[in-house]
Amino acid sequence: MVKLEGKVAVITGGGKGIGAAITRELARNGVKVVVNYNKSREAADQLIAEIKENGGEGIAVQADVSTQEEANKLIAAAVEQYGRLDILVNNAGITRDRTFKKLSNEDWNEVINVNLNSVYYTTAAALPYITESDAGRIINISSIIGQAGGFGQTNYSAAKAGMIGFTKSLALELAKTGVTVNAICPGFIETDMLAEVPDNIREQIKAKIPARRFGHADEIARGVLYLCQDGEYITGQQLNINGGLYM
Structure with a gap:
């Protein structure tokens, strides 16, 4: 088991939803957290305040990680604050769901830039520091949609599938350094994203899940903690946390 006390993590899209749950879980285990947000400043600031009230340490950094310059700024801020970087969680993501006939160039490019290109930008900036860590971890939050597809989600599915391919290839390259690279799906x-789905559609989706319920953000967060803490010999993998919907 790796001792996480004093390690430093950057979590993109870390102010809300799954990202916030990941941030809380890592902070509870002694990790100094750098919460990245783009537009959710209030939520990110509240999260950092909560973490500090509970004895943790962290900062919030605004950056649009869909651009290389902003991603570089994020990683630089983390290293300037804490002098190291051990864990990168690529969680930033958006949806612009449209059937392919209605999908615009903007819908495509925005989702690819935020969900996939950001992974390259942040990883490229972070890698020189993570390879110096004795517990380097890169964890990419992909999706079941990247594995099985989704109606009206060609852009989102392509981005999330791209994250999986990225994860496998980088894991091969970094295995000899001791840095692990994994995807959680x-x-x-x-x-909030699921809450926007109409109730009748939600019930149809739930009926297809063997576990007969939706997952909770803290269940994804515990998966991240597991890979950080106990995942020394796990790399290039997809950790499927989906109630049995895709096997």
């Missing part, structure tokens, strides 16, 4: 999780 959540199923349908109770977040």
Whole structure:
């Protein structure tokens, strides 16, 4: 088991939903957290205040990680604050769901930039520091949609599938350094994104899940903790947290 006390983690899209749950879980285990947000400043500031009230340590950094310059700024801020970087959680993501006939260039490019290109930008900036860590971890939050597809989600599915391919290839390259690279593929999780789905559609989705319920953000967070703490010999893998919906 790796001792996480004093380690430093950057969590993109860390102010709300799954990202916030990951941030809380790591902070509870002694990790100094750098919460990245783009527009959710209030939520990120409240999260950091909560973490500090509970004896943890962290900062919130605004950056649009869909651009290389902003991703570089985020990683630089983390290293300037704490002098090291051990864990990168690529969680930033958006949806612009449309059937392919209605999908615009903007819908495509925005989702690819935020969900996939950001993974390259943040990882490229963070890697020189993570490879110096005795517990380097890169964890990419992909999706069941990247594995099984989703109606009206060609852009989102392509981005999330791309994250999986990225994870496998980088894991091969970094295995000799001791840095592990893994993807977590959540199923349908109770977040603001799922709350926007009409009730009748939610019930149809739930009926297809063997566990007969939606997942919770803290269940994804515990998966991240497991990979950080106990995942020394786990790399290039997809951790499927989906109630049995995709096997």
